[in-house]
Amino acid sequence: MAHLFEPLQLRSLTLRNRIMISPMCQYSSVDGFATDWHLVHLGSRAVGGAGLVCSEATAVEARGRISPQDLGIWDDRHVDGLARIARFVREQGAVAGIQLAHAGRKASTPRPWEKGTWVPPEAGGWVPVGPSAIPFSPTHATPTALSTAEVGEVVEAFRTAALRALEADFQVAEIHGAHGYLLHSFLSPLSNLRSDSYGGSFEKRIRLLLEVTDAVRAVWPEELPVVVRISTTDWVEGGWDVEQSVELAGRLVACGVDLVDCSSGGLVPDAKIPLGPGYQVPAATRIRREAGIPVAAVGLITEAEQAEAIVREEQADLVAIARASLRDPYFPLHAAQELGVDLHWPAQYERARPR
DSSP states (O other), X not given: OOGGGSOEEETTEEESSSEEEOOOOOOOOBTTBOOHHHHHHHHHHHHTTOSEEEEEEEESSGGGOSSTTSOBOSSGGGHHHHHHHHHHHHHTTOEEEEEEEOOGGGOSOOOTTSSOSOOOGGGTOOOOEESSSOOSSTTSOOOEEOOHHHHHHHXXXXXXXXXXXXXXXXXXXXXXEOTTSHHHHHHOTTXXXXXXXXXXXXXXXXXXXXXXXXXXXXXXXXXXOEEEEEESXXXXXXXXXXXXXXXXXXXXXXXXXXXXXXXXXXSSTTOOOOOOTTTTHHHHHHHHHHHOOOEEEESSOOOHHHHHHHHHTTSOSEEEESHHHHHOTTHXXXXXXXXXXXXXXXXXXXXXXXX
């Protein structure tokens, strides 16, 4: 058995292998509701053999969407559509995960295939919010700085979103603290210039993420895991970095977090990121080793042997696949073939299985 296809235990859950389908925005919702597109997109990856299938960034507030077409979980009416997806994913033998998110100052933007950097209110958008009134770029909207009371409302939005996710029968809750979105923007001194209890020192900058994590963990069942995705570095001098990520990961362990999903970047538009195969894996490995918590590695992991080596060499416990999964929804089935693993195929597809 290849290491990539060994099961992974997270609390009471057993993932059938170490392959996670990373959250990937589809920009295909209306008013936050899940559609047939989301069912087929996530369902086909479960059919394809992944151990954990995670939804895209699912907004805990309407103003927390990246685009007006993002998936949402701020309304009880969103539950039924999401439950349909979670049910199908689980029926295929995968674990159903949901990423709870708030886009912060990077909200109200057009879909990637549309022009512009901001959707104004008159075009169906809104004014975004953030820790400070600092726009993501000169062409993005200037966010409204959240008051201390409003920060508390964000924590409550994550808590109630987690309750809805539970009602929809998701098994893993991932808190999105990466890519320059709201929680990450509080972490980084480049975007957080607050002088209250949520800004300034490291302890104050991490406070919101810890409060959100505590709120989600408090309502998420003890037997089910909570995951936090972070950007391990801003790739900018003076910004958030790996050393701070290691320290944060240790605090997350104390909050009852079961795995850290290690990405990077997204806070500023001009960061010099050294892109290359597995370029984010070293940071994940360091967090795993120094903070003593399981980690997921993500970023330009596209080959079966590459993913196998990451797990075999104990660089990460889970490998998150994104673009490679868009190219091939059945990446796990094909990776198993390459690695000589006799992985179960759906009965409906068995007659097409290479021998």
